[in-house]
Amino acid sequence: MIKHNDSAHFNNIKTLSAIQTEVKSINRIALSVDCVIFGFDENKLKVLLIRSDLKTFQGKWSLLGDLVDPVEELDSAAIRILKQRTGLDEVYMEQVKTFGGLGRHPAGRVVTVTYYSLINIQNHKLRILDNEIHWHDVDDIVQLAFDHKQILDTSYQQLQRRIQEHPLAFSLLPKKFSLRELQNVYEAILGAKMDRRNFRKKFFAMDFLVDIDEVEQDVPHRPGKLYKFNYGKYEKKKKKWVGIDF
Amino acid sequence: MIKHNDSAHFNNIKTLSAIQTEVKSINRIALSVDCVIFGFDENKLKVLLIRSDLKTFQGKWSLLGDLVDPVEELDSAAIRILKQRTGLDEVYMEQVKTFGGLGRHPAGRVVTVTYYSLINIQNHKLRILDNEIHWHDVDDIVQLAFDHKQILDTSYQQLQRRIQEHPLAFSLLPKKFSLRELQNVYEAILGAKMDRRNFRKKFFAMDFLVDIDEVEQDVPHRPGKLYKFNYGKYEKKKKKWVGIDF
DNA sequence: GAATAATGTGTTTATTTTACACATTAAACG
């Protein structure tokens, strides 16, 4: 077989010092993290946006992001941004995708690693301190700064897929929730109506909901019972998926 | 509400020139793309690996990767690497995740965007020119250079999930395939035995397979019929998923 | 206390999935 001497490859052919030279000099790129912070309120899926100060995007809204420090982990950067902007930590967070379009940032090449997080909008620790930051209905957003609309769409699609296969809805709700609230989350995110009786049956059959023997307070109708999600039981019993379905 | 002046954020507070300074100077990080190239042969899922030349990882195998050029799209870098190493283009490829662990590369901070691709190992265009590159059984790999074992595991898990919900198996097979070959792909990737009759029934019910009225050649037993996958029909008829299943 | 509006529950039907067995065909072998 022919020996193929490909000088462009750094895992194989080059010496460490040659790589170090490369890594240290011209081949570096600015890296940012953008956070798609989802919340649920008024029976709608919301996303937290900040008004852009860049002239290029005057008046437009953008996701919350920041450059990654060269000695900072990616996850840490995402956690830092979330903490700075909302006061929250220990929230559900997941990396979505990395966007690196050449023209995506007016200041030059900035590759951005996207995360989405799910927060409970009623969390008492939640503090939005910057008055340029606001919640927006996800379904009403038609345009954002940078390529953030595309990033939002991708994140939303990922959320729609994941929420059907993982217990994410609970991260958007208070610890104690009614079945109606739970169903509202699913209906809002999936954009579909579901049968109330079958919905309940399904969740009771899963057996991950704990009846905490409390009822809703201050609702203008018969209060529903409140439940908690039992993550421990879920982790033990969750199904291994083997099937074909497309 | 209190105006929160957070100087660390670049979308909002800083001027473009300040951002440009930041982007141009200290905040840059080396970026690479790593390709997890999957193939299917001898009824096993394979991955293409190259022997590492780094002293740190002497004798270890690693994924195929390269630094991203500052004026190169991420997808283009992945396509370039694949083309360089296999001679193939127009293959199924998907971004998996970005890995940025501080200690992951001995030469310094290198953040890597991972893609996996699925190639038909019988493709007549396939040319592995570098004799340091070899196919490995995915299930036999216990260790790799860098954090590549973790990257492989993540990619494999993503493949396992995706192949159940998307028509990926066909990318690992020749255009014409028998149902037995198709089932072998699923069984190998999912690590599960399936009932042959139910498997066939399922795929015929989907109605995406085209009977091309040919049979296998050179098999040491009764030859099976060959089929093609009808991507056009799939795109039109694919189901919208709405359900809860975890 | 009557009207209202949402909660809470069960059954029937349809669909999907699983389990399972035998005839058919081409290759291999003597």
Added chain:
DNA sequence: CGTTTAATGTGTAAAATAAACACATTATTC
């Protein structure tokens, strides 16, 4: 060439799951 072999190709019954559907109950409102 006939027999053996090993894989292909097909159908049906049972079980599990999902979908459709209606009415009694309870707390609030008026």
